[in-house]
Amino acid sequence: MKILKFGGASISTVERIKNISGILKNYHEEQLVIVISAVGKTTNALEKVASAFFEGDKQTALNLFAELKKQHLSLLSELTEETESESSEQLINFFTEIEWLLHDQPIRNYDYYYDQIVCVGELLSSTIVSYYLNKQGIANGWIDVRDLFRTDNNFRDAHIDWSVTTQKVTQAITFLLNQNNIIITQGFIGATDENESTTLGREGSDYTAAVFANILNAASQTIWKDVPGVMNADPKQFPDARLIKELNYKEVIEMAYYGAQVIHPKTIKPLQNKSIPLYVKSFINPDAEGTCIHNNVIHNLPPIIVYKDKQVLVQLISKDFSFVGEHLTAEIYKIFGAIKTKPNLTQNTAISLMCVLDDHPQKVEEFALRASEYFDVQVQRDLRMLTIRHFTKELFDQLTTDKNILLRQQTAETIQVLMH
Numbered sequence: 026m027k028i029l030k031f032g033g034a035s036i037s038t039v040e041r042i043k044n045i046s047g048i049l050k051n052y053h054e055e056q057l058v059i060v061i062s063a064v065g066k067t068t069n070a071l072e073k074v075a076s077a078f079f080e081g082d083k084q085t086a087l088n089l090f091a092e093l094k095k096q097h098l099s100l101l102s103e104l105t106e107e108t109e110s111e112s113s114e115q116l117i118n119f120f121t122e123i124e125w126l127l128h129d130q131p132i133r134n135y136d137y138y139y140d141q142i143v144c145v146g147e148l149l150s151s152t153i154v155s156y157y158l159n160k161q162g163i164a165n166g167w168i169d170v171r172d173l174f175r176t177d178n179n180f181r182d183a184h185i186d187w188s189v190t191t192q193k194v195t196q197a198i199t200f201l202l203n204q205n206n207i208i209i210t211q212g213f214i215g216a217t218d219e220n221e222s223t224t225l226g227r228e229g230s231d232y233t234a235a236v237f238a239n240i241l242n243a244a245s246q247t248i249w250k251d252v253p254g255v256m257n258a259d260p261k262q263f264p265d266a267r268l269i270k271e272l273n274y275k276e277v278i279e280m281a282y283y284g285a286q287v288i289h290p291k292t293i294k295p296l297q298n299k300s301i302p303l304y305v306k307s308f309i310n311p312d313a314e315g316t317c318i319h320n321n322v323i324h325n326l327p328p329i330i331v332y333k334d335k336q337v338l339v340q341l342i343s344k345d346f347s348f349v350g351e352h353l354t355a356e357i358y359k360i361f362g363a364i365k366t367k368p369n370l371t372q373n374t375a376i377s378l379m380c381v382l383d384d385h386p387q388k389v390e391e392f393a394l395r396a397s398e399y400f401d402v403q404v405q406r407d408l409r410m411l412t413i414r415h416f417t418k419e420l421f422d423q424l425t426t427d428k429n430i431l432l433r434q435q436t437a438e439t440i441q442v443l444m445h
């Protein structure tokens with residue numbers, strides 16, 4: 026069995042959805058579990074619906090949602106050349122559930138409503154793709170992943186309960202594979218034991234696919250993207266970025282951690298734990314080789330360049346010249362724990378501690394406020410972090426000339442600088 030994941034870009038137009046049937050034909054009679062993201066930028070649009078609702082602007086929320094309804098219905102009717110079908114009924118059921126919610130008054134926290142609203146993106150897209158493929162003679166079964174993926178209620182970043190999920194996935198998928206070789210489901214979403222919808226963190230569909238791969242002992246996982254595979258830099262910023270044909274799990278997990286937009290960082294562990302190879306391939310050019318990620322050691326990797334923007338430097342300076350020893354350091358990490366944030370980089374001096382964080386304004390503010398009990402706090406925003414793995418001095422110099430460097434850290438393999 027193989028796991029395939031199609032991201033938002035790979036289903037953003039009628040042509041691209043049609044293209045999937047071509048890709049699937051190459052798998053012949055194999056058993057496949059296909060994990061689908063929301064269409065194009067639907068998740069961003071749904072985030073706007075959720076904020077409008079939560080701010081009490083019901084009409085804006087409904088108007089924004091009406092736009093999404095129209096887009097999905099027209100995608101379906103263009104694909105199938107039908108105006109009404111079983112599938113459009115199913116879409117309408119999903120729409121209605123959200124509209125009921127949008128007519129309520131918010132009484133719970135934002136993250137809860139976010140998940141109840143945003144989860145619909147994947148339900149809609151997977152319904153459309155499944156119906157279209159069935160019409161094309163590619164027989165498949167559809168399942169609501171919320172019936173399989175049990176999570177806690179840490180809304181917007183829910184954690185999977187592996188034991189319940191393993192049991193449900195194994196049972197349901199075995200049953201469904203008796204009827205069809207292909208199963209279509211959603212990435213990114215799950216549900217609590219009280220049947221509340223949850224999401225696993227933005228771009229979490231890669232991770233969903235990896236959880237399926239792990240539980241079902243898949244032969245491989247393939248992520249279909251709009252790039253040729255994993256590149257050594259973002260091709261939008263570096264036109265001569267190169268494809269890396271082979272990488273190991275460790276390299277990819279580091280790249281993702283430093284901010285490379287390749288694969289969701291949580292994806293690697295479930296695959297690595299069972300040595301399941303991960304392929305990253307282009308849906309535009311499906312016959313091209315792409316990148317294979319596995320367990321073996323790989324030598325001679327090119328320099329890998331990652332930029333992370335919107336970084337914030339928080340400098341904590343001892344108020345009375347006492348050392349930043351274990352006591353103060355522990356207090357700071359307690360604050361990180363309490364606000365559910367981890368620094369991207371830290372550096373100590375005798376009487377100061379520098380922390381680089383992503384710019385989540387509320388969290389940065391709360392961190393600064395709590396830390397000000399122990400330290401004088403200075404916050405500097407709008408910074409950029411450059412990370413180069415397998416760096417060369419020439420490349421480093423080239424990328425940092427004329428830059429104002431605020432912080433620099435280096436190991437044998439990796440160099441990082443924070444700059445304006």
Ligand code: ASP
Nearest residue numbers: 062068213227228229230
């Ligand atoms: N649709 C979700 C997002 O855009 C999940 C995903 O694409 O993986 O974040």
Ligand code: MG
Nearest residue numbers: 032033062228
């Ligand atoms: Mg997406």
